[in-house]
Amino acid sequence: MPNKLLAVISVQGRDQKGVVAQFATFVADRGVNIEDLEQRVVSGLFVMDMLVDLKDMSVSLDELITGALDAGKKIGMEVKITLQRQPRTKRVVLLVSKEPHCLEKLLALPASEFNGQIVGIFSNHAALEPVAKKAGIPFAQMSSEDKPAHMKWLLERLREMKPDLIVLARYMQILSAEVVNAFPSRIMNIHPSLLPFFPGASPYRQAFESGARVTGCTAHFVTEQLDQGPIVLQDVFHINVGVDTAEDVRQRGLELEADILVKAVRFFLDEELVVVNGKVVFKPGISSFGRAGK
Numbered sequence: 001m002p003n004k005l006l007a008v009i010s011v012q013g014r015d016q017k018g019v020v021a022q023f024a025t026f027v028a029d030r031g032v033n034i035e036d037l038e039q040r041v042v043s044g045l046f047v048m049d050m051l052v053d054l055k056d057m058s059v060s061l062d063e064l065i066t067g068a069l070d071a072g073k074k075i076g077m078e079v080k081i082t083l084q085r086q087p088r089t090k091r092v093v094l095l096v097s098k099e100p101h102c103l104e105k106l107l108a109l110p111a112s113e114f115n116g117q118i119v120g121i122f123s124n125h126a127a128l129e130p131v132a133k134k135a136g137i138p139f140a141q142m143s144s145e146d147k148p149a150h151m152k153w154l155l156e157r158l159r160e161m162k163p164d165l166i167v168l169a170r171y172m173q174i175l176s177a178e179v180v181n182a183f184p185s186r187i188m189n190i191h192p193s194l195l196p197f198f199p200g201a202s203p204y205r206q207a208f209e210s211g212a213r214v215t216g217c218t219a220h221f222v223t224e225q226l227d228q229g230p231i232v233l234q235d236v237f238h239i240n241v242g243v244d245t246a247e248d249v250r251q252r253g254l255e256l257e258a259d260i261l262v263k264a265v266r267f268f269l270d271e272e273l274v275v276v277n278g279k280v281v282f283k284p285g286i287s288s289f290g291r292a293g294k
Contacts (some may be wrong), residue, residue, distance in 0.1 A: 005054040013077035015046040026071050031058035045276045047283045052107035090116040090269050095171035098127045102169035105258035108136045115269040120161050143172055151176040165268055177224050187222040187274040190261040192253050194234055199227035204253050208246045213239050217257045219264035230280045232264040
């Protein structure tokens, strides 16, 4: 499609009649052709991605964007327009402590499978600095013995980095409300249980000691309520009660954690999910239109 100027118009908000028709008419009146369209409604929430060709549009790009935003405001919808030929690489910051499995899995992803750039790794320990150095990624750490001081330091560093996504890759600290509120729906964590079961500390041991035959892990967005943020992905593994040890359970969980966290991060970076009214809603995403156009 060498002669096309493709863009994606993303619309989301409370479901109501005529949304697709309104935006189809809006773009048609401005000489914009619709190439593809995906929409869905989940629990009264409307989500749409519209792939359009701007090559023959009769207005400027600024006028198109301003008009689309105004059209959305009139019906209470959020609207975003992204040019396909000028994708902005999303900035990712990783927070870690001592365990390397999630960090190493994220760093091992080939560029073709990671629609973002890891711009920094922050920690409350120095243990994983060699891993960051090997990958050529800036690393900084400050002890969390003084928790308020550590959180103040972390918030300053994060604001400097301006991340699109913050990934808690086994960062064993509870974030302060100030950090969480500064990056709403942009902090993703991996928790080693099937939330809402076994929240808090030592969830694998909790599952083992309870005699649970199935446990797993959960990738979720972080909110002020501990381990209660919107769930992105979950997966399970079985416990052979009476045979497996607590360490067997933990090791099996560590392997699964890294896989689930990587999948969840990729969904975010490929814009295949949105958080609406405290729930994660999956959608086709800009990347799917790109694959379809090849």
